[in-house]
Amino acid sequence: MKAVRVHQVGGPEALRYEEAPDPAPGSGEALVRVAAAGVNFIDVYQRMGRYPLAMPFTVGQEASGTVAATGPGVTSVAVGDRVAYAGANGAYAQFAVVNAERLVPVPPSVDLDQAAAVMLQGMTAHYLTTSTYPLKSGDTCVVHAAAGGVGLLLCQLAKRLRARVIATVSTATKAELARGAGADDVIIYTERDFVPAVRQLVPRGVDVVYDSVGRTTFLGGFDCLRPRGMLVLFGQSSGPVELFDPQLLNRKGSLFLTRPTLGHYIETRAELLQRAGDVLDWVRTGALHARVGGRYTLAEAAQAHRDLEARRTTGKLLLIP
DSSP: OEEEEESSOOSGGGEEEEEOOOOOOOTTEEEEEEEEEEEOHHHHHHHHTSSOOOSSEEOOSEEEEEEEEEOTTOOSOOTTOEEEEESOSOOSBSEEEEEGGGOEEOOTTSOHHHHHHHHHHHHHHHHIIIIISOOOTTOEEEESSTTBHHHHHHHHHHHHTTOEEEEEESSHHHHHHHHHTTOSEEEETTTSOHHHHHHHHOTTOEEEEEESSOTTTHHHHHTTEEEEEEEEEOOOTTOOOOOOOTHHHHHTTSOEEEOOOGGGGSOSHHHHHHHHHHHHHHHHHTSSOOOEEEEEEGGGHHHHHHHHHTTOOOBEEEEEO
C-alpha cells in the first residue's frame, strides 16, 4: 500500500510518500480502508520530533473509512462498517490498523469527509467547552485562531451554550469566517493588540481564554481574564510557551491555567462514544458544520503541512488516499 512515513525528523520534506508493508489486524484490531485522513498540528509536532516516535512511522492520527477486515476477538465492528477514529497513529495511508475499541460508527447520512474533519477537532471543541471549562449562558470566552479547524468548531459550540464569543484572527477574510461560525466580536490581531481590544469589550475580563497558539498569545491571555478566570492552553502553533513564575497567576487575579489533551477526555470507550456521538449527531442534523479548507492527495502531504504551518489555511485540511 501507499503511505506517508517519516524516517528522520525534520521539516515537511521529511514526509516520504512511499510503498509500505500491507498491514494486517491482530487480536482486538480492525483494518480500516482510509477514505479521508485529517491533518493536524500534532502530526507536525511528531514529524519535527517534538513528540518523539520510533522510526520509521506512518504519520496521522485521525481518519474515516470502512472496515476491511477484523482480527480475533473483535465484536464492536464488522467488515463494511463506516467508522472514524482519532488518536491512533498511521492515518496517512491507504489502510490503517486500529484498536477496534477506538473506532466509532459514522451515521449513514454523514459524509466520510465530514466525519474525518470533526473527529479530533470536534471532540476537542466538545471537551473544551463542556468539561475543561464548562461554558454556560452569560459566560464570555476568547477563542484564538478562530478561523482554524478547532476555532470554527469552538465558536459554534460556545454559541450553542449561549456564551459570548470574542474571536481573534489574522485577516479580514478569516474574520468573516469566524462571524459566520457565531463569533459575537472579532479582533484582527495583526491590526491591533488583542489584549486592550478584549478589555475594551469586557472591562472586567473574560471567563476563559481558549488558546491553541501558544508562545505569541500565552502571556497576553492572562491579561484578558477576570479574577479567577481560566486560561486553557491546548496547542502551540506559534511554538512552546516560555517558562514563567506561577506566582504570576496570583498577581493577575488568582487565575487558573490548564494544559489539556484530548486523550485524557476520551480514556474510556463510553466517554469516546459519548463525545464522538454528540459531535457526529450535530453534524448529521446540521447543528455543527466542519469547514474543509483543503483536500490533498497522500503524495501532497508535505504541501499540506507547509500550508498548515504557514497559517495560510482555514478550517480543516484532509488527505484523500
